[in-house]
Amino acid sequence: MPRGSKAKYTDKQKRKAEHIEQRYENKGVSRDEAEARAWATVNKQSGGGEKAGGSGQSTSTSEKKTARSDSAKRAAKTREGHARSSTASLDSQTKQSLMKEARSKDIRGRSTMTKAELIKALHAHH
Known part of the structure:
Protein backbone atom coordinates (compact mmCIF):
# COMPACT_ATOMS: atom_id res chain seq x y z
CA MET A 1 0.00 0.00 0.00
CA GLY A 47 -3.39 19.08 -6.27
CA GLY A 48 -3.56 16.65 -3.35
CA GLY A 49 -5.44 16.72 -0.06
CA GLU A 50 -7.28 19.63 1.53
CA LYS A 51 -5.15 22.71 2.03
CA ALA A 52 -4.72 24.05 5.55
CA GLY A 53 -6.20 27.40 6.62
CA GLY A 54 -7.86 30.02 4.50
CA SER A 55 -11.51 30.62 3.87
CA GLY A 56 -11.87 27.44 1.90
CA GLN A 57 -12.13 29.36 -1.34
CA SER A 58 -9.13 29.28 -3.61
CA THR A 59 -8.65 31.08 -6.87
CA SER A 60 -8.56 28.69 -9.79
CA THR A 61 -5.78 28.76 -12.34
CA SER A 62 -8.15 30.02 -15.03
CA GLU A 63 -9.37 32.83 -12.77
CA LYS A 64 -5.76 33.87 -12.11
CA LYS A 65 -5.02 33.77 -15.82
CA THR A 66 -8.07 35.95 -16.55
CA ALA A 67 -7.11 38.42 -13.82
CA ARG A 68 -3.56 38.64 -15.19
CA SER A 69 -4.88 39.14 -18.70
CA ASP A 70 -7.29 41.88 -17.56
CA SER A 71 -4.49 43.60 -15.68
CA ALA A 72 -2.26 43.49 -18.75
CA LYS A 73 -5.04 44.92 -20.91
CA ARG A 74 -5.61 47.78 -18.47
CA ALA A 75 -1.88 48.52 -18.40
CA ALA A 76 -1.70 48.55 -22.20
CA LYS A 77 -4.69 50.89 -22.33
CA THR A 78 -2.95 53.25 -19.90
CA ARG A 79 0.20 53.24 -22.03
CA GLU A 80 -1.84 54.03 -25.17
CA GLY A 81 -2.90 57.35 -23.70
CA HIS A 82 0.67 58.50 -23.09
CA ALA A 83 1.69 59.68 -26.54
CA ARG A 84 5.21 61.06 -26.67
CA SER A 85 5.22 64.48 -28.23
CA SER A 86 8.82 65.61 -28.05
CA THR A 87 11.67 64.24 -30.12
CA ALA A 88 13.83 64.45 -26.99
CA SER A 89 11.84 61.71 -25.23
CA LEU A 90 12.14 59.51 -28.32
CA ASP A 91 15.89 60.18 -28.42
CA SER A 92 16.32 58.78 -24.92
CA GLN A 93 14.76 55.42 -25.88
CA THR A 94 16.61 52.38 -27.14
CA LYS A 95 16.23 51.32 -30.75
CA GLN A 96 14.46 48.18 -29.54
CA SER A 97 11.95 50.29 -27.62
CA LEU A 98 11.41 52.55 -30.64
CA MET A 99 10.93 49.47 -32.82
CA LYS A 100 8.27 48.17 -30.43
CA GLU A 101 6.45 51.50 -30.54
CA ALA A 102 6.67 51.59 -34.35
CA ARG A 103 5.24 48.07 -34.46
CA SER A 104 2.32 49.08 -32.24
CA LYS A 105 1.61 52.03 -34.57
CA ASP A 106 2.01 49.75 -37.62
CA ILE A 107 4.66 51.95 -39.27
CA ARG A 108 5.71 50.36 -42.57
CA GLY A 109 9.37 49.67 -43.34
CA ARG A 110 10.38 49.85 -39.68
CA SER A 111 12.59 46.76 -39.80
CA THR A 112 15.10 48.44 -42.13
CA MET A 113 15.05 51.86 -40.42
CA THR A 114 17.90 53.27 -38.37
CA LYS A 115 17.24 54.69 -34.91
CA ALA A 116 17.14 58.23 -36.34
CA GLU A 117 14.67 57.16 -39.04
CA LEU A 118 12.48 55.45 -36.44
CA ILE A 119 12.42 58.64 -34.35
CA LYS A 120 11.51 60.68 -37.43
CA ALA A 121 8.75 58.23 -38.45
CA LEU A 122 7.31 58.09 -34.93
CA HIS A 123 7.39 61.87 -34.66
CA ALA A 124 5.61 62.21 -38.02
CA HIS A 125 3.03 59.59 -36.99
CA HIS A 126 1.75 61.60 -33.98
Missing part, protein backbone atom coordinates in the same frame (compact mmCIF):
# COMPACT_ATOMS: atom_id res chain seq x y z
CA PRO A 2 1.32 3.50 -0.85
CA ARG A 3 2.63 5.62 1.99
CA GLY A 4 0.80 8.59 3.45
CA SER A 5 -2.41 9.25 5.28
CA LYS A 6 -5.50 9.83 3.17
CA ALA A 7 -7.20 11.71 6.02
CA LYS A 8 -6.64 15.10 4.37
CA TYR A 9 -8.50 14.11 1.21
CA THR A 10 -12.13 15.05 0.61
CA ASP A 11 -14.80 12.38 0.24
CA LYS A 12 -15.05 13.27 -3.44
CA GLN A 13 -11.31 12.69 -3.92
CA LYS A 14 -11.52 9.36 -2.07
CA ARG A 15 -14.47 8.22 -4.25
CA LYS A 16 -12.61 9.29 -7.40
CA ALA A 17 -9.48 7.34 -6.35
CA GLU A 18 -11.58 4.27 -5.58
CA HIS A 19 -13.27 4.45 -8.97
CA ILE A 20 -9.96 4.88 -10.83
CA GLU A 21 -8.40 2.04 -8.83
CA GLN A 22 -11.31 -0.26 -9.71
CA ARG A 23 -10.90 0.47 -13.43
CA TYR A 24 -7.16 -0.31 -13.31
CA GLU A 25 -7.85 -3.59 -11.49
CA ASN A 26 -10.42 -4.51 -14.16
CA LYS A 27 -7.66 -4.03 -16.77
CA GLY A 28 -5.48 -6.53 -14.91
CA VAL A 29 -3.19 -4.15 -13.00
CA SER A 30 -2.14 -5.41 -9.54
CA ARG A 31 -4.07 -4.02 -6.53
CA ASP A 32 -1.08 -2.07 -5.16
CA GLU A 33 -0.17 -0.63 -8.56
CA ALA A 34 -3.81 0.28 -9.25
CA GLU A 35 -4.06 2.11 -5.91
CA ALA A 36 -0.79 3.98 -6.50
CA ARG A 37 -1.87 5.04 -9.98
CA ALA A 38 -5.31 6.10 -8.73
CA TRP A 39 -3.91 8.38 -6.01
CA ALA A 40 -1.32 9.79 -8.42
CA THR A 41 -4.15 10.66 -10.80
CA VAL A 42 -6.22 12.30 -8.04
CA ASN A 43 -3.19 14.30 -6.88
CA LYS A 44 -2.43 15.45 -10.41
CA GLN A 45 -6.03 16.51 -11.05
CA SER A 46 -6.78 18.24 -7.77
